């Protein structure tokens with residue numbers, strides 16, 4: 001019987017679940033995904049070594065936990081999808097948890113650690129609540145299987161004190177755990193390892209500016225293998241705008257937007273408390289607020305359908321370039337590459353072209369032909385799109401894979417093989 005590890009990645013617009021063999025490195029058996037959770041029609045997509053299928057769902061799954069239950073049911077019980085194993089073969093489930101508070105490494109879930117994670121849920125209610133619901137489902141439906149939580153924030157535990165500290169009353173900051181945490185760290189760990197390998201350098205000698213641009217978007221400055229700054233903060237709202245998130249704004253703006261800012265939003269539940277301000281800035285802003293769509297593929301086009309589509313594109317390019325300039329200075333101009341990753345960073349040649357052009361004064365040159373071909377080889381995570389690199393920094397695309405990173409880390413560092 002094969003022994004299998006399942007990796008679950010609940011993002012803001014999709015839930016991805018990949019089943020791997022328990023090998024080092026793990027090898028994917030089935031990759032399944034429900035996408036379009038914030039922008040129906042929703043689709044169910046899966047691929048095995050021999051088959052690939054995409055279906056439009058007949059009814060909408062209302063939330064990431066519902067999407068996960070659907071994925072589990074299709075992958076574990078639908079004989080068409082899951083041909084090579086049975087539920088008993090699953091020995092371990094890895095979960096992507098966006099906010100891990102002070103945790104600096106992955107942990108095994110038991111009653112105590114689950115409760116500790118519930119206590120920090122309010123720091124990122126829109127991400128952590130659904131992820132914890134998914135863990136609860138797994139513990140209920142597959143009680144014999146180990147659950148391991150991997151944290152997006154853990155990669156950034158190296159942030160220097162002056163970067164992670166907000167200039168507010170430090171007693172209040174300490175008591176309420178108010179600091180910059182940073183996210184997308186599972187993705188940054190995958191990208192760092194893959195790019196270092198591609199460049200033939202040790203990770204601790206690799207310095208990069210990495211852009212993870214998906215429904216949630218962030219930038220990270222990596223110096224000698226360590227995160228020294230990143231654009232998200234206490235929550236994933238800070239920094240770049242995203243599909244439904246405003247990114248950085250003047251914090252006072254929301255009180256001029258609505259007089260109800262601090263009252264509970266109607267979408268709060270008994271378990272999940274979100275203010276109207278959080279609801280507006282996290283769920284009704286970004287591309288959705290500007291254009292009505294959360295699908296960046298409709299925005300990043302040669303001839304945008306409306307002025308606001310064009311504006312949304314220009315805003316993203318402007319904000320990304322601002323962080324690239326900032327981090328270039330923090331790295332003293334000493335870096336090996338800038339890296340594009342995430343659904344948009346990997347798929348939009350137009351966005352890469354515009355950012356590279358805006359940042360060309362820093363020595364980043366992109367080759368138009370290679371850029372429009374993009375990342376073509378599914379089996380090679382890194383694609384070089386640099387023009388005339390010489391000894392200067394490279395422009396790379398990395399097909400990031402958070403599910404793989406969690407499975408890889410779990411097999412390499414935790415005793416799941418016992």
Ligand SMILES: Nc1ncnc2c1ncn2[C@@H]1O[C@H](COP(=O)(O)OP(=O)(O)O)[C@@H](O)[C@H]1O
Pocket residue numbers: 011012013014213214215216243294295296297298300342343344347348
């Ligand atoms: N060809 C494309 N051009 C531009 N954006 C794209 C393209 N294909 C997909 N996207 C965008 O990628 C985003 C999803 O990225 P992803 O990293 O998978 O998100 P998440 O993990 O946060 O759910 C969506 O906004 C989608 O519209």
Ligand SMILES: CC(=O)OP(=O)(O)O
Pocket residue numbers: 010011012013098152183184214215216217236
């Ligand atoms: C942290 C974050 O924003 O994650 P995602 O992009 O998957 O929503």
Ligand SMILES: [Mg+2]
Pocket residue numbers: 011012214215216
């Ligand atoms: Mg994501």
